[in-house]
Amino acid sequence: MTTERPSADLNDAIGKILRYGVVLSSVAVAAGLALMLLAPPPGTPGTLQGAVAVNFGRPTLSPSALIAGVAHGSAVGVLQLGLLLLIATPITRVAASVLLFFRERDVLYVGVTLLVLVMLLFALFVVGPLESAGSGSG
């Protein structure tokens, strides 16, 4: 039909990715919060100040440690899974847009969305670790 309007495909696919992403992550975060209240992991500091002082609740960067945490029903592991799902939602949305623009033969916007995707991955895998190293012990 008209070229100004992105196809129904694109709108619906993006709408779905965003909706499912938020729902999935919210379920995991809700479950993690319930676990945190009912069965806090061993070593949980008693106070908020105590937790902040040692950064208890800092996410692990090791995938195997995360999987182990979730498998054991650790509150921190489940919460981390929820937040990771949330961070993955916009990244998935951008990656899906690259594919959908490719299918529409919209070369310009394949480039635009690819550039945004590269910047997101650059932030996560290059700038993040650099900042982490700069923080000393973290």
Add this chain to the structure above:
Amino acid sequence: MIGIDEYLLLMFLVAILAGVIGSMVGVGGGILVVPALTIGFGVPIEYAIGASIVSTIATSSGAASAYVRDRITNLRIGMFLEIGSVLGSIVGVTTTLYFVRSGLSWIIFVVFGLVLFFSAYNVLHNARRERRGESLVNAQPNALAERLSLRGEYEDKSLHKTIGYVATRIPAGFGVIFFGGLLSGLLGVGGGVLKVLGMDTVMRLPFKVSTTTSNFMIGVTATASTGILYVSGYVNVILAAPVALGVVVGSLVGARALVRSKPASIRVLFVVILLVFGVEMIYMGIPH
């Protein structure tokens, strides 16, 4: 001293409230999260920013899924401008981490206070803007807009007509959007105020297209800075969890409560909260 359990429950309620008010006024409630965490709970500002920025991904994505289906959001304009906002966000969060490590956190507090004041002004200004209607929308051809497909049309349900629009002053708009991304990364907020300004006032897009497209962009913008804060250890999942879930619940409640009308009393309440937080943040920032 606040117990972890007390924090989780209390912050969950505060975040719901922020989400409700934010979605009713049309500004994300995210701007209330950092002041609530720093002033209310004494959380260091870098951890408050880490918790807040995660929540803006949730509110943005939740709301965007509905607007995208309604075909008001302009996907191409949003994705093009994301180049600027994501770049700004990376610069912003890097700057914040530099301030924190150099003992210059007070600058973040003062900038945050000023942004709260500006947001208060903007909430009142938008009320007038909505009443004035879409008189400033550009429909004239623009060569750059043509080349980048930065145009479109949308169905205005209250006016019962289709409104066509073409972006104008694109480089200037792109610059404002970059700055919006920078503020988002610097302060851990959505930065929607500047994104809307760039699209509506500078690029002369319809107000509704600007607000929904801005919201659409916020999730991706925030993902860049969240990724950096997450990897460098400033997204503490215990601090962030009640905020993320609370604002999602709150914005759902707020959106259900009011689809179109925005009562003046909620607006006034929001402005008062913004001003009080603004004074408090600047006070916390000034060395004394």
